[in-house]
Amino acid sequence: MISMLNYLLIIGTAYILVLMFFSWRTKKNIKNSTDFMLGGSKIGVAIGLMTFAATLFSTFTLLGMPDFSRVHGVGAWIFLAFSDAVMVFLILWFGFYLRKRVGNSPYQGMSALLQNCYQNRLAGYLYFTAVFLFLTPYIAIQIRGVAIFLVSAFPNFIPVWGWSIGIVLIMLIYSELGGLKAIIYADSLQGTLLLIVVWIVAFNCLNEVGGWSALFDKVASVDKKLLSTPGPTGLLSPQFLIASALAILMIPVTQPQLSTRLVIMKNYNALKKMATSVGFFAILVILPTIIIGMYGAIFYAEVSTAEFLGGVLLNEQHEMIAALIIIGLFAAAMSTSDSQLFAMGNEIKGLLRLEENDNLRPIRLVILLFAISALIFSLLSSDELVLLARLSFSGTALMGPMILLGIFSQKPQGFTMIFLSSIGLLIFISSNLNLFPKEIFSLRTDLFLMLFLGFCALVNYYLYKE
Template identity: 20%
Template sequence: MNGLIFAGPSGVAILCAFAVIMLGIGWYAGRGNAGDSSARNYFTAGGGLGMVTLFFTLYATQYSGNSVVGYPPQAYRSGFLWWQSVPFMIAVIAVYLLFAPRLYVLAKRKSFVTPTDFVRDRFGSTKLSVLSIALMLWGLGNYVLEQLVAMGHGIAGLTGETIPYEVGVIGFIVVMLIYSWTGGMRAVAMTDVLQGVAMLVGIGALLVGVIFLNGGLGSLTTYLTQTSPELVGVPETSDAINWLAMIVMIGFGAAVYPHAIQRVYSARSERTLKRSLAVMAWMPLVTTGVVFVVGIAGLQLFPGLGTEESEQLVGMIANEVAAQNIVFYLLMILLFGGIVCAITSTADSAVLAFSSIVAGDLYGRYVAPDAPDRRKVLVGKVVGIVMVFGLLLIAWNPPGTLFSIFVLKFELIVQLAPVFILGLYWKRMAAGPTFWGMLIGAVVAGGATLLDAGPFYGVPAGLVGLAANLAICVIGSLAVSRRDAAAVPAARA
C-alpha cells in the first residue's frame, strides 16, 4: 500500500462532517417532539414512519456495523463457507413477513410502545413478562457492545490508526447520545436514511474497486484453489449442518430483536410495512452478497493476514480503492462515512429500545406506575446512557472477534421467537408452559455457551435451547388445554 488515503487530517475531517450532519438531523427531528412528550411519540415516532424512512431504519437494523466491517473478515477467514450469510439474511425477511404485519395490526389497535406490551397483553403473566424483559435487555446490551467494538475497529482501520480505537468509540458515542436524546425514534430513523444511502452507494463502489484492483474476479477461484484449497472445497457434514442451523437461528433471532419489533410498531400503516419489507427482500444480495465477495477478494489483495489484522480488512481495501482516482476517492468517502453512521445508527436503535423497556416495563410498571410519560422517558434516557458507558469498559478489551460476539447474543434472544410468532397464531398457547419453555431454553443455550459445550454436531447451543423451549411450550400448552377442557364438565356437574 502506498499509504492510507484516509489517514491524517482527511479522515478526521470526513468523520467530523458526518458527525455534524447527524447532530443536525437530531436537532431537526427533536423539533417535531417539542409538542408531544409521550413515550409512544419518543420511542416509536408516534407510529408515523413512512415507507422510505421505515425501509432505511429496517435496513440499518438488519445491516449494522457487523455486516459491513465484520462479515468481510469472516469471509476472509472462512472462505466460501461464509456464503451462508446471504441466505440467513433472507431468512430474517421471511420471518418478518410471517409475523410482522399481524403484530402491527394488534400494536396499532392497542398502542403498544415496548415489545413486552404484546407479551403482557397476550399472556397476562408477570413472570413471563419479566423473563422476556431480562432476555431482551441481555440481547440489547450485547448488541450495543458489538457495535462499540465495530465502531472502534472501523474508525481505526479506515483512518490507519490516526484516530485510535478508544477515541473513535467515545467520540461517536457522544454524538449518538446527543441526537438520540433530542430526537428519539424520529432522529434515529432519519439518520438511518443518511447512512443507508451512503452505505449502499459506497458498497457498490467498493465492489467495482475490488474488481478493478484484482483485474477481474474470474481468476479469483483459481487463485484460491492453488493457495488455499481448504477455503473453496466442499464443506464437511458438520459445517453443512451448522450452515442450515445458523440460517434458522439467525432468521428467527434477528426478526424478534426488540428494536426490530419497535420498528414494526413505528410504521405508518400495514401497507407501508409490507412495502418496506418487499424492498428489504432484495438487500441480502445487494449488501451481504457484495461484502462476501469483497472479503473473498481480500485473500488475493492481502494474503496471510492474522485474525486481528483481518478485522480491519474493509478499511485496508477501501483505502486501496480510494487511492486509484478521484472518483473512487469520493465514493469511498461515502462508504467511509456510511460505515461509521451505520454502526452508530444501529447502536442508537438498540439503546433506544433498551431505554424504552427500562422506562415502560420496569420503571413505569413496577417502580412508579403513576409517573407521567415525561419522567418515564427521562429515566429511560439516563439509564441508557449509564448502560452505554458501562459497556465501554468491556469494549476496551473486547471478548472476541466481532463474529463471536455476534453469535453469542443470538443464543438467548432467539428464545423469544415462540412468544412472538407462535403466540400470535396459536390461541391455545398457555402462559405457564411458555414461561418454563423460555426459561429452560435460555438455561440450555446459556449453560452450553458458558461451558463451551457447543455446537452439537454443527447445531449451535441456541438452537438446541430453542428446540427444548418449543417442545415444552407446545406439549405443556396442549396438556393444560386438555386439563381445562376436562375440568369444564366436572365443574358443571
C-alpha cells in the same frame, strides 16, 4: 495534497452536522413520550426499508462479513443472505399478527406486550433479561470493531477508548435530542452510505483482480475449499448453518429494535412492501462483502484481520474514498447501536408502565445507563465480530418460541413456556461459559434448545386450544 485525516475531518464534520440537523428538526415535533419513543408511528415504505436495513446491517456486515468469507469461503452467503431471505418471509406473517396484537394502543415494547399476552409479569422480565444480556455485547462489539479499525488506521492518534467514547457520545446526543424519528432519518442516510461504500470497495477489488470470473479462478488456485461448504476450517457445516438461520430468522421477533419497526409502519401494505425490499437490499449489501472477502483470500490469505481490513478498506483506496469508508463504518455502527439502545429504553418504559405524558427523564437516563454499560463492555470484549454477533442472535432467539406462542394465542398460555425458556437461557449461558456441554444428543446446544423450545411451544399451543 489533502491527507486522509483532513478528508475525514471534512466529511466527518459534514456528516455530524447533518445528523444534528435531523435531530433539531424532529425535536420540535416531540409532544409526549410516545412521539419520542415511537417517532409518530406512521412510517412509509422507503423510509421503513432504510431504517430496517440500517438497523439490521451493522459493522458486523461491513467489517465482519468480508473477513468471515475470506476465512470460510462462499458459504458465508448461505450463513447470512439466505438466512436474511427466510427472515423477510417470516416478517410478512409475524408482522401481521404482532400489529394485530398491539392494535391501536401505543406500543409499549415487547416486554409489556408479553406480560399482557401471558397475564404474567415474569414473561416480560425474562424477555428483558435476555435482551439486556445479549444486546449489550452486540452494541459493544460494534463500537469496538470500529474503534479498533480506526486505531489501526491512525496509530498514535487516539486510543481505542477515545474512539469508543466519541462514537457513543455522538450517538447519544442526536438520539436523546430527536428521539426515534431522528434515528430513522439518520438511518436513511446511514443505509445509503453503507451501500455506496461497500460497492466502491467491491468494484475496486474486482478491477484489481481482473473481473468477476478471474476472482473465483484465482481463489480456486489459492484454496478450492473456499468455493464450497463447509469451507477450509469446516465451520460452515449444515448444523452450524441451520442453527444460524434459525437464530437470524428470529431477529425481528426477538430483537426489540426491529420488532418496533414492524409496529410503527404506516399499515400492513407498507410493511409487506418493506419486507420484500429488505430482501433485495440484503442481496445488494452482502454480495459485495463476499467479493471483498474473496479478494482478501487471494491477496491477504495469511495476514491478521486488522491487516486485511486496513489494507483492503484504507491503504488500497484513494484518500477521499478511505475517509468515506471510515464515515460509512461510523454510520453502520451508530445506526444499529442507537436503535438497540433506544429499544431497550422503550422496553423499560413498558415495564415501568410509564404513561404517554410522563416525564422523559427516566427513559433518557435508562438509555444513558445502557450506553455506558455497552461502552464498558466494548473496552473488555474480544475481536471476533461475526461469532460474537451470532452469539447475540442465538441468545435472543431462545426467546422466540415464547414470543410467538404469546402473540399467536388468543388466551394466556400458562407458566410452562416461561419456565422452559428461562431454563433454556441458563443452559445456553452455561454452555458458552464451558460449564455445560457444547452438544446435546450430537446436536449443537443452541440448535437443540431452539428445536426443543419450538416443539414445546407447539405442544403448549395445542394443549391450551383443547
